[in-house]
Amino acid sequence: MKHFALTIIGRDRPGIVAEATDILYRLGCNIADSSCTILGGQFAMILIISHPEMTSGDDFGSSFAPLEQSGLSVFLRTLQPGGEKHPHMEGELCMISVYGSDKPGIVYRVTKELGERGVNITDLNTKLVGSEKRPVYVMMLEAVLPEGMNVKDAEAAVKGLQDELQVDISVRSIMNVEL
Amino acid sequence: MAVRDILLYPDPLLKTVCTPIPAVDAEADALIQDLVDTMIAAGHSVGVAAPQIGITRRAVVVDVSKTKLGRDNNHGLLTMVNPEILESEGHHIVREGCMSVPDYTGNVSRAEDIVVQFLDRAGNEKIIRASGFEAVAIQHELDHLDGFLFLDRVSSLKTDIFQRKKR
Numbered sequence: 210m211k212h213f214a215l216t217i218i219g220r221d222r223p224g225i226v227a228e229a230t231d232i233l234y235r236l237g238c239n240i241a242d243s244s245c246t247i248l249g250g251q252f253a254m255i256l257i258i259s260h261p262e263m264t265s266g267d268d269f270g271s272s273f274a275p276l277e278q279s280g281l282s283v284f285l286r287t288l289q290p291g292g293e294k295h296p297h298m299e300g301e302l303c304m305i306s307v308y309g310s311d312k313p314g315i316v317y318r319v320t321k322e323l324g325e326r327g328v329n330i331t332d333l334n335t336k337l338v339g340s341e342k343r344p345v346y347v348m349m350l351e352a353v354l355p356e357g358m359n360v361k362d363a364e365a366a367v368k369g370l371q372d373e374l375q376v377d378i379s380v381r382s383i384m385n386v387e388l
Numbered sequence: 389m390a391v392r393d394i395l396l397y398p399d400p401l402l403k404t405v406c407t408p409i410p411a412v413d414a415e416a417d418a419l420i421q422d423l424v425d426t427m428i429a430a431g432h433s434v435g436v437a438a439p440q441i442g443i444t445r446r447a448v449v450v451d452v453s454k455t456k457l458g459r460d461n462n463h464g465l466l467t468m469v470n471p472e473i474l475e476s477e478g479h480h481i482v483r484e485g486c487m488s489v490p491d492y493t494g495n496v497s498r499a500e501d502i503v504v505q506f507l508d509r510a511g512n513e514k515i516i517r518a519s520g521f522e523a524v525a526i527q528h529e530l531d532h533l534d535g536f537l538f539l540d541r542v543s544s545l546k547t548d549i550f551q552r553k554k555r
Contacts, residue, residue: 295491302483384457385493386521387485388435388528388538 212259212293219281221252229254232272236260241293257293298329298353302383303360305352305367309376311337311344318374322366327355389421391429392441394487402488403535406444408470412511420467420509423449433487435525437532440488446470448529458521471506471530482524484538494542498524
């Protein structure tokens with residue numbers, strides 16, 4: 210079955226999820242993985258969907274027009290075969306917190322160090338908090354470490370940025386247990 | 389004396405409140421042996437509850453002694469009949485998965501220290517204090533006896549640090 214990634218974003222208000230999923234339900238689409246959240250004043254939906262007959266984005270025609278008319282932006286991406294499958298990732302799971310006075314480059318510098326070492330980020334949230342005068346930036350991320358790398362190594366990789374960026378960084382392992 | 393299949397959700401037996409075992413007799417002993425065999429056969433497993441193998445009786449086995457997380461703090465192989473948590477203290481967030489709910493993990497809040505009362509395999513009344521990973525495993529397995537899956541306990545989606553405050 211062909212899979213698609215559907216992104217819907219717009220000014221937050223009650224009813225967005227219901228309107229979007231009403232359309233999908235009527236089309237006969239399946240929703241597999243999805244993640245929806247408020248970012249700033251926007252509500253963002255990202256969904257992996259499939260349909261037994263539809264094979265290209267054109268097949269959806271103007272199905273999503275009502276959403277666009279209500280002020281939402283809709284984007285549909287057609288996935289390559291297998292693109293809906295979650296890759297199996299071995300390796301230690303860790304959680305990294307980075308926070309400090311807001312300044313440009315926090316996300317870039319931290320993720321660059323991780324990316325260069327083959328660390329796979331699986332989840333990342335940032336938020337600007339604090340007062341307008343003294344904004345504080347908070348970044349939380351979850352990552353899978355490559356084989357042979359442990360949490361201590363990951364910590365060493367990013368700890369050096371504390372001085373450079375004047376932020377606090379902590380790395381800890383996630384107690385991930387299969388019972 | 390057999391390795392049993394682990395039931396997968398949505399099997400209704402996993403959502404059943406299990407009944408107490410009236411006596412630790414030959415039948416109970418056989419159930420415990422099946423639980424132990426199944427746990428060992430499942431390789432990565434640190435515990436199995438009776439309903440996971442289709443028996444809705446109040447029995448679980450737990451053994452974290454072979455794991456990195458529980459190696460230094462455990463009671464070895466625990467076989468628990470009619471277990472009950474008497475006290476619990478502290479809490480921490482654990483990312484749990486379950487053999488009966490493959491491919492999904494969630495953040496669950498569990499007590500750090502617990503005191504558990506149960507009958508052992510010989511029918512003796514036991515009270516132990518468990519902490520760390522062993523305490524997590526016991527709480528997870530005992531939940532099965534009441535028809536709770538970790539999905540019923542998920543306490544946060546991803547990082548719950550971004551609690552939105554009302555302005």
